[in-house]
Each structure stands twice: as structure tokens, then as C-alpha cells.
Amino acid sequence: MSEARESEPRSLSYLAAISEGVREVLLEQDNAFLAGEDVGQAGSVFGIYAGLFDEFGADRVIDTPISEKGIIGLGVGASATGCRPIVDIMFMDFMGECMDEITNQMAKMRFMFGGSVALPVTVTTMSGGGRNLAAQHSQSLEAWLAHLPGIKVVMPTNAYDVKGLIIAASRDNNPVFVVMNKMIVAMQAEVPEGAYEVEIGKASVVRQGTDFTIVTLGRMVYEALDAADQFKEQGLDIEVIDARSIQPFDTETVINSIKKTHRAMVVHEAVQFGGFGGEIVAQIQDLAFDYLDAPVARIGAPFSPVPFSPSLEDAYIPNAARIVEKVKEMLA
Amino acid sequence: MAKRPTKKNLKAMHLNMVRIRRFEETAGRMAENGKIPGALHLYVGEEAIAAGVMQHLSDEDQITSTHRGHGHLVAKGGEFKPMFAELFGRSTGYCGGKGGSMHVSNMKVGMLGANGIVGGGPPIAVGAAFSNKYRKTKNVAVAFFGDGASNEGSFHEAANMAALYKLPCLFVCENNGYGEYTPQANHQAVVDVADRASGYGMPGVIVDGMDVMAVYEAAGEAIDRARNGEGPTLLECKTYRFYDHVGVRGMGLTYRTDEELALWQARDPVSAFEKNLIDLKVMTQDEIDSVYAEVNAALDEAVDFAEQSPYPDPSVLLDDVYWVGGD
Ligand SMILES: Cc1ncc(C[n+]2csc(CCOP(=O)(O)OP(=O)(O)O)c2C)c(N)n1
Ligand SMILES: [Mg+2]
Numbered sequence: 079m080s081e082a083r084e085s086e087p088r089s090l091s092y093l094a095a096i097s098e099g100v101r102e103v104l105l106e107q108d109n110a111f112l113a114g115e116d117v118g119q120a121g122s123v124f125g126i127y128a129g130l131f132d133e134f135g136a137d138r139v140i141d142t143p144i145s146e147k148g149i150i151g152l153g154v155g156a157s158a159t160g161c162r163p164i165v166d167i168m169f170m171d172f173m174g175e176c177m178d179e180i181t182n183q184m185a186k187m188r189f190m191f192g193g194s195v196a197l198p199v200t201v202t203t204m205s206g207g208g209r210n211l212a213a214q215h216s217q218s219l220e221a222w223l224a225h226l227p228g229i230k231v232v233m234p235t236n237a238y239d240v241k242g243l244i245i246a247a248s249r250d251n252n253p254v255f256v257v258m259n260k261m262i263v264a265m266q267a268e269v270p271e272g273a274y275e276v277e278i279g280k281a282s283v284v285r286q287g288t289d290f291t292i293v294t295l296g297r298m299v300y301e302a303l304d305a306a307d308q309f310k311e312q313g314l315d316i317e318v319i320d321a322r323s324i325q326p327f328d329t330e331t332v333i334n335s336i337k338k339t340h341r342a343m344v345v346h347e348a349v350q351f352g353g354f355g356g357e358i359v360a361q362i363q364d365l366a367f368d369y370l371d372a373p374v375a376r377i378g379a380p381f382s383p384v385p386f387s388p389s390l391e392d393a394y395i396p397n398a399a400r401i402v403e404k405v406k407e408m409l410a
Numbered sequence: 411m412a413k414r415p416t417k418k419n420l421k422a423m424h425l426n427m428v429r430i431r432r433f434e435e436t437a438g439r440m441a442e443n444g445k446i447p448g449a450l451h452l453y454v455g456e457e458a459i460a461a462g463v464m465q466h467l468s469d470e471d472q473i474t475s476t477h478r479g480h481g482h483l484v485a486k487g488g489e490f491k492p493m494f495a496e497l498f499g500r501s502t503g504y505c506g507g508k509g510g511s512m513h514v515s516n517m518k519v520g521m522l523g524a525n526g527i528v529g530g531g532p533p534i535a536v537g538a539a540f541s542n543k544y545r546k547t548k549n550v551a552v553a554f555f556g557d558g559a560s561n562e563g564s565f566h567e568a569a570n571m572a573a574l575y576k577l578p579c580l581f582v583c584e585n586n587g588y589g590e591y592t593p594q595a596n597h598q599a600v601v602d603v604a605d606r607a608s609g610y611g612m613p614g615v616i617v618d619g620m621d622v623m624a625v626y627e628a629a630g631e632a633i634d635r636a637r638n639g640e641g642p643t644l645l646e647c648k649t650y651r652f653y654d655h656v657g658v659r660g661m662g663l664t665y666r667t668d669e670e671l672a673l674w675q676a677r678d679p680v681s682a683f684e685k686n687l688i689d690l691k692v693m694t695q696d697e698i699d700s701v702y703a704e705v706n707a708a709l710d711e712a713v714d715f716a717e718q719s720p721y722p723d724p725s726v727l728l729d730d731v732y733w734v735g736g737d
Contacts (some may be wrong), residue, residue, distance in 0.1 A: 083506050120591035130653055143561035143597040144589050172527070175562065210447035210499070212510045214526030382731045386510030387499030388447050389721035 090269040092262050095237035096126045096202075099244030100164060102273040103200075104134050105161050110248060113140040113152055114166025114202075123168055123204060124263045142408035146175035150201070153253075154184045157199035162248060169218045170205040170257060184253050185228035200247040201255045205233075206297060206347055207395050208261045216391075218296065218348035223255050224325045224357070230254040231325040232278055233296045237267035239322060242276030250278060259297045281328035283335070287317030290405065291335040293358055295321050295346040298396060302345055305401035314409070324354050329361050331339055336366045343375040343404060350378025372408050377401060413630040419465055420692050423622050425701055426461040427680050430481040432705050433490065436713065437480065437497060437511075438658040445653040445717070446497050450511050453481035455620075455652035459584050459678035460485035462625025463552060463645075464634045472520040472538040474531030477512050478584075478651075479524025482554055486534065487519040490712035500719035507722040508730070528589075529562025531555055532581060536568045539579035539642075550578040550636045558589020560603045569610040569644065576641040581633050583646045584619065590655045591665040607644035619647030620679045623686070650674035 090098065109227040112130060117143040121128035126395065131139040133334040140210045142149050146167055167173055173180065179199075188195055207216035223231045230252055235238035240258060249255035277280065284299060285306055292302040308318035317335050335341050342362055355376045362374050368401035377396045386393055415423070434452045441450045453460070457479070464485035467473070475482040483493060488504070496514045504516050515523035522538065525531050535553035542549040559565055572579040582602045582611025587594050600606065607614025613635075614687075616653055617628040625647060632643035652675060654660025687693040 116590050116592055118592070118596075119665060120661075126663075141592050141596050144558045145561045145563070147563055148561075174527070177527075177562075210510065211449060211513050212526060213508075214512065214530075215449075260583065380727055382728050385508045385722075386448060386505075386513070387501075387507035387722050389499070390507065390724060390727055393724035393727060 088271070089266045090237045091269070092240055092265050093124055093126050095241040095267070095269050096244065096258065097121075097128055097130055098269070099241035100127060100130060101133070102241070102245050103164060103248040104130070104138055106142045106273060107248065109160060110162040110164065111138045112164045112166065113142050114149060115142055115144055115168050117141060117166050119210065119372065122166060124260070126263065146172050147179050149225060150176040150179035150184060153199040153201065154187065156346045157197040157253075158187065158195050161337060164200045164202060164244075167201060167203040169215050170203045170219050171214050173219060175205070177222070180223070180229070181226055185226040189228060189335060197250040197253050198248070198251045199253045200244065201253065202244070203255065203257055204260045205257050206259045206261055207391060208304065210386060210388055210391060212386035216384035218346065220257050220295065220324060221348060221352065221354045224354055225289075228253070229325065230278055230323070231257060232323045233257045233277075234322065235297055235299050235320055236258065236265065237269050239276050239282070240286070240383065241269055242274050243278065244273040245273050246278050249275065255277065257296070276322075279323045279326035279328060281331040282320045282322050283317065283331065284320050285318040287315040287339065289314050289339055289341070290316045291319065291332070291339045291342040292316060292401065293319045293321055293332055293342065293344045295324065295348070295354060296384050298347055300344045301396065301398045302401055304398035305405065307401055308398070309405065314405075316405075323390060327358070327361075329365065332362065333366050337369050340369055340371040341408060342370070343377065343401070343408070345377045345401060347395060348378055349381055350376055351381050353378045375404050375408055377404055389402045390397045412624045413627065413634070415465070415626050417692055419626070420687060423461045423465050423626065424683060424687060424693065424698070426485045427457040427466065427622065427683060428701050428705050430457045430460060430484045431680050432505050432702070432709055433484055433493070436709050438653065440497070440713065441657055447499055448510050448512070449656050450497070451478040451656060452653045452658065453478050453651070455674065455679070456584055456586060457481060458622035458625050458683070459582065459619050459647045459649060460554075462622045462690070463570060463580075463582055463599075463629040465551065465626055466630050467520070467550070469519045470547070471549045472522055472535070474522045474535040474538070474551070474553045475524045476531060476556060476559065477524060477526055477528065478556070479514060480511070483514055483516060483524070488516055488521065490708055491715045494712045494716035495719050498716040498719070499721060500716055501722040502715070502719040506726065521533045529555065529559040529564040532565045532568035535579055536572050536577060539572060539577035540575060540579050546553055548637050550580060551632055552580045552582055554584060556589060556591070557583060557585040557587065557594050557603055558597060560606065561598055569606070569612070569642070572642040573610045573612040576639065578636040578639070579634055579642040580629070581642060581644045582629070583644065583648055584649055586649045586650075586651045588655070588666070591663055592681070593665070597714045601644060604644055604646035612642045612644055614644045614646065616646045616648065619649030620674075620677045620682065622679060622683050
């Protein structure tokens, strides 16, 4: 497989990196195609696939009807028979429409068939709140997916990772969900030209620290970094880990960090109750109990649907202020 | 037999069309001024459908709506003040600011919500129709949905069940030729969504959705059938949205031509109806003008009301996730 070509470092938005990732896949694999609602000329929401239709044409960048169950089925059936599809579910909330296709077909087919089929299908989708889009367009439902043996789930939080993870997902012979975030589409990062992979299942230590570990999912990494900065003057050195992948989950990186810091907190945007944070906390308790100086804390959204009004949504989504408060509580 | 609208019906439909048109124009302006958070899907161009269908319904009849739902609520008897307050995210809104444009609802007038999920409405309308029949009322439930939504499995399951159980139900497809930015020819192989009715054993009727009289008559017939226990109908209204998918000017995509838009704008359902009303001597231009004056004044008041209303206090966040007493 080709590695990143030597090139001048360029700054690219998360949004542009998405379409560049898909572009590399389409260039590399004749049997790859992109299908989803309005992914063609319109380039989907925020224009994340802009330019692909013009470059690859309607045979490979395919507008589908508003039929999510059909879209996932297309990905399952086509990947079982020689294609390497990327199928797009515009907003993660719409997974409700196709959860059977995901749960009972995509996730289990290889196992049920005794390993006689592989499903190299990638599913891209946008998650998260913050744009006042209310209860049905703002959810973080990654825990639904991580609970299903047979699929992989990554949550890229920057332009470099999103491109590399889309490429890695497409090269993987398993179904992989790439759960993207709609609040960070304009964020820039350095992104190499050409194809490169970010390893699925590997967390990223985005801030080194010695005193405290914060493990984050999705864009909460930026809230944690902000919070960590606020403790700098007080001499509390916080390590921030972007989980990046929740299935498989990089337990080792988290445990190694806690062996060093002895204190930990998990932060995600999803509803706290039953969220993936519970799994992380349980793993820490299992594998690093003797290293802990305090119970592991968790921050997630309250147990309600995502509210519309800015005054409520602001109070709903976890943020740096809540993280700071919780860290202080733990140190008190 | 097609019911002809009375003068009273005609005036009521005109009032509703003007209320919807001016509501949406005002909302669009407010959104462009940054006063309305989130996404706004406007109904301008499609007013004749809501006005024509709703003329046959009482508060006890139910409707389910779509992401493009303001017009349905206005025609069903929604009031401007709590509607605007909801769009503005204020505590005095119909949903206390928790729903916004995509979930605005009012159970008191039988409006079971705008819906952020395309195809979300039809199965719920089937449930309401089932309930109407089960409780031995004479009420009907109407599901509004788009051409794009007619490709969701939910619509097909709902249609089959409604026909199977002969429910007092009406499926109103607002075919505006596009699902977001995808033209109908690229999202389904049929030209007429009404063709799908025969697959479920119910009549499929096509009507000019820019002509409120035509909508009134076709909907009246279908609703009579439903009330008389003869089962559901699929009524396809051919229409067009004058604004973009989201907001007024949207993302500035060139998925449809100016010529096409102009062709449909020339058939503006509101001005066409007004010309008709004058020709039929139902209303004079002066009377029409005073309808606008009245509606505009009410809108100004509603916008003031919304702007002066407080945002909901974060302490209400966990309220109404569950029923815990009260009504
Ligand atoms: C289940 C689901 N899939 C996709 C979307 C995104 N979406 C919102 S509106 C829309 C187009 C709907 O088209 P149509 O039903 O024709 O209604 P129109 O907007 O034309 O009134 C889409 C795809 C959604 N809200 N819900
Ligand atoms: Mg449409």
C-alpha cells in the first residue's frame, strides 16, 4: 500500500480532509464507491464530499433515495460480493432507520456464516450537538455501535485523523463506522497529500501530563485540552487521551497513563448513563485498580434528549467548565 | 361527490394561506438576521396544500407533519405567539423551547408534531387513525410527507397497515420535486407517487398542489371516505418550494434552474387564489388587503412577544423526559 507522498505540509480543514480521504480510496480501489443521500452534486451536509461527483461521476459517487435501511443493505450486499463501498448516513440520528441492517446483518454475517464472507464496508456519519438542531439531529449514539460484536468504530477529531481513518477503514476487511463530528468541520490541521493510514484501535495522547488522565471521545478532546490548560498555572499537569477508536478500544494506552498519573476521568458528549464511558471506567477498575488514588470520574450529557433552545443545549453538552469543576472536586 | 367550498370556506382558506405565507416570510427574515437558532425549512409555495386539507379537519382530527411543518401547524390552528416563541427557543413556546422548528407541535389542535426524521410521520398517523377507530370516534388522521419521504420504509409499512385495517387515514404527499437537493427523477423511478397506492390496496389521487380549490375538493372526498369507514387514500399534491431546502437562500447550490423556479412562481398559489377570489366576487382587493394588514399586525406582535420572552432556565432540562404526575 502506498505511503504518504513526500510533500510540503499543508493545512486542511476537517471537511476537506474527509473528501480527500474518500478520494484516495476511490483512486486506489476500482471496486470502491461512495453512496448516500445527497453525496453527489450537493456534496452532502457542509459539503464534506464536495468535488468527488465531478471527479468520479455518477457511477462511483451515488445519490441514493432517502432510504437508510436500503443504504446500509447496499453496503452489506455489495461488500459481501466484491465491492468496497463507503456508505454515508448523513446524521447519526438517522441510524434508527437502519439499525436492523446494522445489528442483525452487517455485524453478524461473517460470524453466522462461519467466516466464509468478509464485509469490507465503511460507514461514514456525522454526530453530536452544538448547532441547535434539537433532539433528532444532535445525538451521539456511538455506544449503540460499540456494543455490537462484528463492527469497528472510530471517532476522528482532526483533519489528519479523519483522512487517515477513512483510508484505514476502507482497507479494513471488516465493517468500520467512521463517526465524524459536525462542530469541527472547519478546524484545520496539517494533512499530507496522498494515501496514509491512521491505525484503527490506537488512541492518541494529545497532551502529555504526569498528574491526571482525561480520556475523551470525539470533540470533547478540545474541551479537555482547554480544561487542562486552565490547571497549568496551579501546577497540575494533565494528560489528555483522545480515544480515537472505541471498537477496538486502546486499553493499553489508557492503563499506561493511569499507572503514571493515578487519577482519571472519562469525558464524552453522549448521555452519561449507559454511555461508552462506563466501559472505559470498568476496564480501568479491572486493570489498574491498585494504581488509582481516587475513583474514576465520568462526565457525559444528562439523561434527557438533546434540547433545542441555546440556553438548554449549552447547559446540556459537557464542556471545559464542567471538567474543571469535576477535577477540582476530585482533588479537594 | 366532490364537495364545493362555501364562501366561508374560501375566505378561511385564503386567511390560512396568507397566515402561512407571511409567517414563513417573517421566519425566513428572522433566521437571516440570526434570531432563530438551528435549521429552518420553509413552506413558501406549498401553502395551498395545508390550507386545502385542513379546511376539512377539526381540532379532534389529527395530523402528523414533517421538517417543513410550520404551515401545517398554522393551518391546523396554531397561534403565532407560541409558534414564534418556539422557533426563537423561548420558554413561552409551544414546546417550552425544547423542540424548535423541527418539533413544533400542539396536541390541543391535534398537531402531532413537525418531525426531524424524514418519514417519521406516517406510522404515527396510522396509530392515531387506529385509535380513532378503536375509540369509535369519527375522527381522521392525516399524514403529510414529501416525495423524498415516500422512499422510506416507514411510509410503506404505514400505508399497508392503514389499508389493511381500513383506517380513517389520509396520506398527503407534498411532491415538490426534490428531496433536499436531489431531483425526484434521481430518487425514484415513478413519476407519480400516487402510483404506489395501488400496491397497498388504496386509491391514489393526483391533484394540483398549487390550486387550493382542487386540493380542497380532492381532500374532501378522501376524508369523507375515511370518516365513513372506507379506508385510507394517498393524495399526491404536485407542488414546489420557492425557497431553498433550508432557510431562504440555503447553501446557494445550483441544483435547480432559475427558469424552473420562475415557471412555478408564475403559478404562485396565493396570488392565483386571490385572483380567483376577486373573479368569483368572493372578496374585493380591499378585503384582501385588510387580511394582510391584520395578519402582519398579528405577526409583529408575535415576534415582539417571542423576543421579550425569556429563554428556558436550565433547571427544566430534566423535566418531561418522563411523566411523573400532573397531566
Ligand atoms: C431519516 C432521515 N433521513 C435523512 C434526513 C435528512 N433530510 C432532511 S429533509 C430531507 C429531504 C426530504 O425530502 P422530502 O421528503 O421530499 O421533503 P421536502 O424537504 O422536499 O419538503 C432529508 C434527506 C432526515 N431528516 N431524516
Ligand atoms: Mg420534496
